[in-house]
Amino acid sequence: MLRFFLRRFTVAVLVALTVLTLAFLLTRLSGDLAISIAGPNATAADVETIRQVYGLNRPLHVQYFDWLGRAVQGDFGDSFFFRDRVANLIASRMSVTLTLGLVGLGIALVVSLPLGILAAVREGTWVDRAVSLVALIGQAMPSFWLGLVLMVVFGLQLGWLPISGTGSWEHYVMPGVVLAFSAIPSLTRLTRSGMIEALASDYIRTARAKGLSRLSILVKHGFRNAAIPVVSIAAVQLGFMLGGSIVIETVFALHGIGYLAWESISKNDFPVVQAVVLVLALLYIGLTLAADLLNAVLDPRLRTG
Amino acid sequence: MSALLEVQGLRVTIGSTAAVRGVSLSVNKGETHCLVGESGCGKSITALSVMGLLPKGSLRETQALRFAGEEIGRYDERQMERLRGDRMAMIFQEPMTSLNPAYTVGSQMTEVLRRHRGTPRAQAVDRAAELLARVGITAPGLRLGQYPHQLSGGLRQRVMIAMALMCDPELLIADEPTTALDVTVQAQILRLLAGIQKDLGLGILLITHDLGIVARIADRVSVMYAGEVVESAPTAALFAAPEHPYTRGLLSCVPVPGKVKRDEPLGSIPGVVPRIRPGFAGCGFRDRCSRASAACAGAIPRRNAGDSHEVLCTLEPGWGGKAAA
Numbered sequence: 001m002l003r004f005f006l007r008r009f010t011v012a013v014l015v016a017l018t019v020l021t022l023a024f025l026l027t028r029l030s031g032d033l034a035i036s037i038a039g040p041n042a043t044a045a046d047v048e049t050i051r052q053v054y055g056l057n058r059p060l061h062v063q064y065f066d067w068l069g070r071a072v073q074g075d076f077g078d079s080f081f082f083r084d085r086v087a088n089l090i091a092s093r094m095s096v097t098l099t100l101g102l103v104g105l106g107i108a109l110v111v112s113l114p115l116g117i118l119a120a121v122r123e124g125t126w127v128d129r130a131v132s133l134v135a136l137i138g139q140a141m142p143s144f145w146l147g148l149v150l151m152v153v154f155g156l157q158l159g160w161l162p163i164s165g166t167g168s169w170e171h172y173v174m175p176g177v178v179l180a181f182s183a184i185p186s187l188t189r190l191t192r193s194g195m196i197e198a199l200a201s202d203y204i205r206t207a208r209a210k211g212l213s214r215l216s217i218l219v220k221h222g223f224r225n226a227a228i229p230v231v232s233i234a235a236v237q238l239g240f241m242l243g244g245s246i247v248i249e250t251v252f253a254l255h256g257i258g259y260l261a262w263e264s265i266s267k268n269d270f271p272v273v274q275a276v277v278l279v280l281a282l283l284y285i286g287l288t289l290a291a292d293l294l295n296a297v298l299d300p301r302l303r304t305g
Numbered sequence: 306m307s308a309l310l311e312v313q314g315l316r317v318t319i320g321s322t323a324a325v326r327g328v329s330l331s332v333n334k335g336e337t338h339c340l341v342g343e344s345g346c347g348k349s350i351t352a353l354s355v356m357g358l359l360p361k362g363s364l365r366e367t368q369a370l371r372f373a374g375e376e377i378g379r380y381d382e383r384q385m386e387r388l389r390g391d392r393m394a395m396i397f398q399e400p401m402t403s404l405n406p407a408y409t410v411g412s413q414m415t416e417v418l419r420r421h422r423g424t425p426r427a428q429a430v431d432r433a434a435e436l437l438a439r440v441g442i443t444a445p446g447l448r449l450g451q452y453p454h455q456l457s458g459g460l461r462q463r464v465m466i467a468m469a470l471m472c473d474p475e476l477l478i479a480d481e482p483t484t485a486l487d488v489t490v491q492a493q494i495l496r497l498l499a500g501i502q503k504d505l506g507l508g509i510l511l512i513t514h515d516l517g518i519v520a521r522i523a524d525r526v527s528v529m530y531a532g533e534v535v536e537s538a539p540t541a542a543l544f545a546a547p548e549h550p551y552t553r554g555l556l557s558c559v560p561v562p563g564k565v566k567r568d569e570p571l572g573s574i575p576g577v578v579p580r581i582r583p584g585f586a587g588c589g590f591r592d593r594c595s596r597a598s599a600a601c602a603g604a605i606p607r608r609n610a611g612d613s614h615e616v617l618c619t620l621e622p623g624w625g626g627k628a629a630a
Contacts, residue, residue: 201402202399202403203403203404203405203406205358206465209389209390209395210389211385211387211389212386212390212416212420214382224408300406300407301406301452301454
């Protein structure tokens with residue numbers, strides 16, 4: 001188990017380093033940074049000054065290691081636009097996005113796991129077909145539209161929930177539901193197919209021959225084995241939720257990392273864009289690593305493999 | 306002595322296939338009853354019917370299904386759950402996939418005892434270790450902590466047997482327990498089953514297509530063909546005087562060292578087991594039988610061919626002479 005962990009961890013660190021390097025190279029490859037920063041009306045002297053101030057006149061490898069050294073410590077420099085440290089910006093926005101993502105994933109799991117198991121147990125019946133239909137509708141529904149509908153119904157007409165902002169837990173309910181809707185179809189389908197496969201296996205027949213209870217057969221023996229692909233996809237889905245919630249953050253006026261990315265891109269705020277991309281990439285790497293480890297806990301065969 | 310397991314007129318229909326068509330058999334305490342026949346003749350379905358483990362969508366009808374004197378044919382799922390793994394246990398053909406890959410051997414074994422007897426974990430672990438040793442596994446303590454993928458097929462089947470014995474069952478159903486194993490391991494497992502039966506006095510219903518196994522450990526044999534028991538007899542009587550053409554055909558397929566000459570072809574039965582639809586009448590074997598006559602399409606009499614030796618055939622017992630096969 002320790003060897004498995006160390007190997008996965010090493011791979012994760014290597015991928016993270018590659019991402020850091022790519023992030024650095026991409027900003028340098030996208031043209032002369034000093035000219036971009038100086039803006040369209042700058043003189044040659046202005047550009048040269050900027051080059052001096054930002055250290056862009058140094059050799060590339062020196063710039064790289066200098067940048068890497070600071071990035072590893074969480075120092076991404078200052079934002080051009082927000083008049084704040086990039087690290088501070090990311091930290092404050094990240095908490096909103098993390099909360100939203102975890103609420104979304106939580107709702108998605110609470111809905112899709114029981115639905116998937118139910119559909120598998122009742123395979124081929126009207127229950128199964130109804131679940132497939134719900135999944136299909138969920139997949140087909142654009143999230144901004146669902147968000148607006150929820151706002152109109154629960155926010156404006158019924159007045160149960162606030163429609164924008166991040167003041168209390170109630171603010172996260174509607175965006176969480178909308179975010180969950182994007183993950184529910186794939187998680188439900190994966191749970192269903194995994195359970196169907198598990199329930200048809202020989203060890204389930206053994207479990208029944210042992211006289212175990214229906215609950216133990218379904219959950220302990222069935223779902224434990226069906227959960228492995230679900231864990232992997234749930235990790236990817238959480239990654240999508242954290243990195244791709246721009247639409248929902250915009251609809252609900254939640255100032256999260258997605259909103260920050262959109263703002264900084266539209267304002268050419270390079271240090272922020274670079275840091276957002278990096279943080280999201282690192283989050284993905286972290287989530288994949290977590291999913292691998294969780295799977296190794298679930299399936300002993302993976303630990304030696 | 307009343308039978309431990311008594312099955313009368315068992316019929317199983319799966320979709321449009323009549324998988325089992327009026328099977329009757331009984332297993333006494335301390336007896337090994339072998340169910341033989343080709344693949345697809347309904348042996349496993351018969352065994353699963355007894356355990357109440359038939360696949361979804363199958364329909365089971367019986368005149369009687371008695372276990373230790375109780376009619377279990379009308380038991381609901383909960384009552385069957387209490388019986389399974391406790392008083393009747395089953396082991397399967399596929400040792401490689403019959404254990405759950407996610408749990409240790411110890412966890413899967415103790416689970417049975419904890420479920421049926423509420424035994425505390427520590428005691429259940431002791432019992433599991435004791436049984437692993439009983440089935441010839443060295444270092445039981447080590448094996449209890451291992452996962453199925455760390456064990457060979459032979460070891461896994463031993464674990465399955467030990468697991469089946471956790472609650473001291475009265476009846477053990479073994480569905481081709483050695484088919485997937487190496488020949489040397491097969492012999493070990495059979496010796497083990499025979500030894501366990503002698504020591505514990507349980508009744509065994511052993512399903513196999515291997516007549517060598519039958520000759521070695523069966524007390525009684527039922528030959529199944531196309532969902533029916535076509536011949537049933539004490540082992541010695543069946544081998545000495547097989548009556549049904551199908552039984553004779555099966556026996557002629559087995560090479561006997563010393564009896565079969567070099568270059569002499571082994572016997573074979575042409576064709577395959579047919580799929581029987583509900584409403585089928587007559588002998589299921591008639592299309593493959595060299596002795597078939599017009600009478601074989603009608604009702605087939607169940608004839609007595611000696612002391613508790615029954616045969617389902619239109620031919621008179623003794624038709625081929627005692628020395629045949």
